Amino acid sequence: MIDRIRLRPTGQGLFEFTAEVIESVARAKVCDGLCTLLVQHTSASLVIQENADPSARRDLERWLARLVPEGDALYSHTQEGPDDMPAHVRSALTATSLSIPIADGQLAMGAWQGIFLWEHRHHPGMRTIVVHLLAD
Amino acid sequence: MIDRIRLRPTGQGLFEFTAEVIESVARAKVCDGLCTLLVQHTSASLVIQENADPSARRDLERWLARLVPEGDALYSHTQEGPDDMPAHVRSALTATSLSIPIADGQLAMGAWQGIFLWEHRHHPGMRTIVVHLLAD
Amino acid sequence: MIDRIRLRPTGQGLFEFTAEVIESVARAKVCDGLCTLLVQHTSASLVIQENADPSARRDLERWLARLVPEGDALYSHTQEGPDDMPAHVRSALTATSLSIPIADGQLAMGAWQGIFLWEHRHHPGMRTIVVHLLAD
Numbered sequence: 001m002i003d004r005i006r007l008r009p010t011g012q013g014l015f016e017f018t019a020e021v022i023e024s025v026a027r028a029k030v031c032d033g034l035c036t037l038l039v040q041h042t043s044a045s046l047v048i049q050e051n052a053d054p055s056a057r058r059d060l061e062r063w064l065a066r067l068v069p070e071g072d073a074l075y076s077h078t079q080e081g082p083d084d085m086p087a088h089v090r091s092a093l094t095a096t097s098l099s100i101p102i103a104d105g106q107l108a109m110g111a112w113q114g115i116f117l118w119e120h121r122h123h124p125g126m127r128t129i130v131v132h133l134l135a136d
Numbered sequence: 137m138i139d140r141i142r143l144r145p146t147g148q149g150l151f152e153f154t155a156e157v158i159e160s161v162a163r164a165k166v167c168d169g170l171c172t173l174l175v176q177h178t179s180a181s182l183v184i185q186e187n188a189d190p191s192a193r194r195d196l197e198r199w200l201a202r203l204v205p206e207g208d209a210l211y212s213h214t215q216e217g218p219d220d221m222p223a224h225v226r227s228a229l230t231a232t233s234l235s236i237p238i239a240d241g242q243l244a245m246g247a248w249q250g251i252f253l254w255e256h257r258h259h260p261g262m263r264t265i266v267v268h269l270l271a272d
Numbered sequence: 273m274i275d276r277i278r279l280r281p282t283g284q285g286l287f288e289f290t291a292e293v294i295e296s297v298a299r300a301k302v303c304d305g306l307c308t309l310l311v312q313h314t315s316a317s318l319v320i321q322e323n324a325d326p327s328a329r330r331d332l333e334r335w336l337a338r339l340v341p342e343g344d345a346l347y348s349h350t351q352e353g354p355d356d357m358p359a360h361v362r363s364a365l366t367a368t369s370l371s372i373p374i375a376d377g378q379l380a381m382g383a384w385q386g387i388f389l390w391e392h393r394h395h396p397g398m399r400t401i402v403v404h405l406l407a408d
Contacts, residue, residue: 040246055349101404110312132237176382268373
């Protein structure tokens with residue numbers, strides 16, 4: 001079964017949408033199976049990370065921003081703005097698709113894991129994540 | 137259903153093979169389902185990235201080559217050539233497997249997304265990507 | 273079908289568990305299908321890499337440790353120890369889930385590919401990898 005999750009990030013950063021994925025699994029009434037997510041963009045990505053302490057999230061954002069800065073003289077692809085090419089690089093270094101087993105109707109993730117959209121642009125539009133739900 | 141795509145990259149860089157994956161999906165006559173790709177090598181990887189502007193592709197290649205250069209004194213694994221160990225590191229930082237939902241017989245990707253083999257060696261041989269196709 | 277693999281890494285580094293995944297596939301008696309792995313932690317990750325030469329493994333470990341060092345002044349999330357925040361960053365740069373097609377009862381990987389847990393903490397506890405097995 002195919003579902004779609006639409007998010008409206010307010011800027012760069014990690015935006016948790018675990019609750020939306022749980023709803024999607026519940027609607028599909030999957031007991032055991034597999035949930036696959038694909039973000040339909042090349043300047044935003046997916047990551048499963050700690051959702052307990054916001055300081056971990058902030059450090060991740062700052063670390064990647066430092067590794068892949070704006071204004072790097074290497075970039076020739078600059079006509080879509082200074083945040084566009086860093087967004088592509090940051091996306092390539094993180095995940096475009098994620099697969100999460102479903103057991104007993106629940107996402108089989110760890111206690112501290114949350115699912116995040118990692119938005120890499122300052123002024124993004126609506127973002128779409130395609131969800132594939134497989135029931136065993 | 138299992139399929140295999142064989143590519144012959146001409147050197148380092150991003151080689152799009154979206155068309156080959158679309159053909160594989162069409163041959164399997166999947167309407168809704170899931171397409172999973174695995175590259176069977178540890179010195180080449182997979183990435184979904186912008187396929188509109190070649191300058192974005194070139195910047196990605198140059199950025200990763202700068203982050204993971206040849207000739208780094210850190211490497212002890214050098215007997216397979218100066219491009220071998222950087223190829224393993226570059227592969228580990230990008231993807232070995234990708235999963236793409238299929239909706240209405242089409243890969244459910246975004247308008248600007250293409251599927252690429254990221255070849256990390258200068259003189260690669262034939263590369264094989266295993267394709268698993270699931271029909272809902 | 274859902275299975276679980278439990279590993280007890282002895283410290284930081286790459287720990288191969290291809291044999292455990294092969295056993296899981298054999299127990300499930302899958303002929304053709306798909307094997308999906310998810311590591312249930314945010315300070316350990318998954319990677320498919322060369323399993324022939326231990327020097328490649330060591331260089332990967334040392335390269336990532338240098339890119340994401342402990343003691344970086346950027347980190348504010350430090351209350352869980354100096355290896356915690358680097359572990360989150362290293363996990364975000366590598367994979368949390370992997371999907372491997374199964375053909376003729378075998379993982380359809382390349383000749384030199386092995387499946388590794390990449391442990392990023394010095395004193396980890398037990399680590400759990402959830403395995404989803406799909407038979408076509």
